[in-house]
Every structure is written in C-alpha cells, then in structure tokens.
Amino acid sequence: MNKKVFVTRKIPDLGIDMLKAKGYEVDIYPGDSAPTQKQIIKYLKKKPYDAVVTLLTDCIDAKVFDAVPTAKIFANYAVGFDNIDLEEAKKRGITVTNTPGNYSICVAEHAIALMLGLTTRMVEADSFTKKGRYKGWSPNIFIGSDLTSKTLGLIGAGRIGEKVAIIASKGFGMNIIYCDIKRNESLEENYGARFIPMVEEVLREADVVSLHVPLLDSTHHLMDASRLKMMKKTAFLINTSRGPVVDEKALVKALQEGVIAGAGLDVYEFEPKLVPGLVKLSNTILTPHIASARESARNEMARLAAQNVIDFFDGKIPSNKV
Numbered sequence: 001m002n003k004k005v006f007v008t009r010k011i012p013d014l015g016i017d018m019l020k021a022k023g024y025e026v027d028i029y030p031g032d033s034a035p036t037q038k039q040i041i042k043y044l045k046k047k048p049y050d051a052v053v054t055l056l057t058d059c060i061d062a063k064v065f066d067a068v069p070t071a072k073i074f075a076n077y078a079v080g081f082d083n084i085d086l087e088e089a090k091k092r093g094i095t096v097t098n099t100p101g102n103y104s105i106c107v108a109e110h111a112i113a114l115m116l117g118l119t120t121r122m123v124e125a126d127s128f129t130k131k132g133r134y135k136g137w138s139p140n141i142f143i144g145s146d147l148t149s150k151t152l153g154l155i156g157a158g159r160i161g162e163k164v165a166i167i168a169s170k171g172f173g174m175n176i177i178y179c180d181i182k183r184n185e186s187l188e189e190n191y192g193a194r195f196i197p198m199v200e201e202v203l204r205e206a207d208v209v210s211l212h213v214p215l216l217d218s219t220h221h222l223m224d225a226s227r228l229k230m231m232k233k234t235a236f237l238i239n240t241s242r243g244p245v246v247d248e249k250a251l252v253k254a255l256q257e258g259v260i261a262g263a264g265l266d267v268y269e270f271e272p273k274l275v276p277g278l279v280k281l282s283n284t285i286l287t288p289h290i291a292s293a294r295e296s297a298r299n300e301m302a303r304l305a306a307q308n309v310i311d312f313f314d315g316k317i318p319s320n321k322v
C-alpha cells in the first residue's frame with residue numbers, strides 16, 4: 001500500500017515532488033492561510049495518514065496525534081519545533097523532525113539588516129521622505145549611531161548566532177561577546193568572541209543584543225522587564241528567534257520609557273497578534289516572520305522535510321530527528 005502523507009499547507013513543489021516520486025499519496029490542505037487545529041484534525045480524520053508535514057503555525061499536541069494514530073512521523077517545516085508537544089510524541093513513539101539547513105545565513109543577514117535599519121534609522125527616514133517631508137539637507141535630522149567597533153552581544157551562538165557574529169566581526173569590526181549553554185570554540189578562536197556565562201553580563205556590556213536561542217522553558221521570557229533594564233539605554237535588541245523569548249509587554253514599556261534605544265523584531269510573542277503599543281513606536285522595525293523568506297531557504301526546507309519523511313519510510317533514522 002502506498003504511504004499517505006498529509007501536508008498542512010502548500011510548501012515548495014520541490015518537496016512535494018520528492019514525496020510523489022517515491023509513489024506516496026500526498027494531500028495538501030487547500031487553504032491559503034494557516035489552518036486552525038480543528039481544521040487540521042478534520043482533514044487528518046479523512047484518511048489513515050502515515051506521515052504529516054507540519055508548519056510552525058500548527059499546534060501539534062495529543063489531540064492531533066489522537067486524530068491520526070497511524071502517523072508515526074511529524075516532519076516540521078521549520079528549524080524550531082516549539083509548536084509540537086515533543087513529550088507527548090515521545091510517549092507515543094512518534095518521530096519528530098525539523099529542517100535545520102544551510103540557510104542560517106538568511107536569518108543572520110536579516111538580523112544584521114534589522115541592526116543596520118535601526119542604527120541608520122533607514123525605515124523612519126524612508127517614510128519621512130516618501131511622505132514629502134524632506135525639505136532640504138539638514139545636519140540635524142535622523143542622527144543615527146555606528147555599528148563599527150561597537151559590541152555585539154549574542155544570546156545563543158549556534159548556527160545562526162555564529163553567522164551573525166561572523167558578518168558583524170568581519171564586516172563592521174564589532175567586538176563579539178556571547179552567552180550560551182555551550183562554548184563555541186570556533187567563534188572564539190577565529191573571531192575573538194568572548195564567552196560570558198552570565199546573560200546579565202552580556203546585557204550590561206553590549207551595544208546590540210541579538211537573540212538566537214530556541215524557544216524552550218528555559219528561554220521563555222529570557223528577556224523580561226528586569227533583564228531589559230540591564231541593557232544600556234543606547235542599546236538595541238534584535239529578535240529573530242521566537243517571540244516568547246521576549247516579554248513583549250515589558251519590551252513595549254521599555255521602549256516607551258527609553259530604557260533601551262530600540263528593537264528590531266521578526267517574531268512576536270502572540271503572533272500574528274502584536275502587543276498593544278508596539279506599532280506606534282518609531283524606535284522599532286517590525287517584520288512579519290520573514291527572516292528565512294528566500295526562495296533558496298524555502299526550497300531547502302521543503303527538501304529536508306521531504307527527505308526526513310522518505311528516510312523514515314526507508315527504515316533509516318532521519319538526519320533531522322529532534
């Protein structure tokens with residue numbers, strides 16, 4: 001019998017074609033926007049699917065597993081896997097995979113773009129110019145700040161954090177300090193990065209703080225009101241990791257009160273909803289979770305998700321089992 005795969009939203013054809021080439025029957029959720037958990041369950045109950053390809057917007061827990069007891073692999077199309085109840089999956093012997101590909105550079109470039117956007121005040125200046133408010137050169141408008149020779153503090157120096165450090169160090173001569181639960185020796189040896197075990201010390205020293213940790217119980221609200229207060233008043237916070245790593249309400253307050261200079265965010269605590277007050281702030285740059293929105297990255301994610309399913313059905317341990 002052909003294996004049956006359900007995909008919770010359209011992903012690039014490359015991945016779908018790989019699954020079909022293996023002779024699997026592939027069904028894709030037909031809607032354009034993210035299905036609710038109820039909708040996912042409704043579709044999963046239609047057939048005895050053997051695998052489900054999920055997206056980070058899907059809440060995958062016991063209720064979903066109950067709806068499709070035949071599916072023994074859930075292949076998440078994302079680096080993060082905080083949308084899946086891993087403990088429940090483990091209890092049921094379900095394999096969960098993710099897609100950590102060689103596209104970390106996209107997210108790293110996005111983090112750097114947010115930093116530059118804030119220090120050059122490019123987004124504010126763009127809107128000012130487009131509104132016809134530019135009436136002549138002035139030495140006093142849109143005074144920004146330098147990145148060069150400043151200190152970048154990374155919280156999490158894994159695949160993405162390391163690439164941010166390399167661009168910041170090679171491109172802007174920034175000093176790199178970082179906090180992680182494990183040392184990144186290559187970053188220390190090749191880019192002079194300084195390991196600081198206490199996150200608080202990184203926050204006190206850095207001119208830009210960039211978050212690159214996964215969302216775990218230990219990283220939920222890692223940046224809360226008290227930690228935000230430890231940052232320099234002139235410092236910027238960049239978050240391209242996961243929204244709930246930052247207490248967004250506390251961040252809005254900190255930005256309103258000038259506790260920190262600004263924030264560049266690609267992810268939100270309750271996304272797609274934003275905490276009240278966030279959009280009114282001029283010292284923020286907000287992007288809609290697009291740090292990996294490149295054709296190259298999306299194709300690589302689709303390839304990896306499909307390969308994980310194929311490996312599983314071929315009796316191998318998928319390379320990206322979490």
Ligand code: NAD
Pocket residue numbers: 079080100104107155156157158159160161179180181182212213214215216218219240241242266267289290291292293
């Ligand atoms: P990674 O696993 O390579 O690196 C994460 C690092 O965080 C590791 O070095 C780990 O040791 C460290 N870490 C874990 N817990 C920590 C803690 N409590 N304190 C300090 N350090 C801790 O992951 P990555 O590929 O660099 O991705 C990082 C995160 O970026 C992902 O988990 C994902 O949530 C997010 N991401 C976002 C986008 C986007 O579109 N915005 C795209 C890809 C990934």
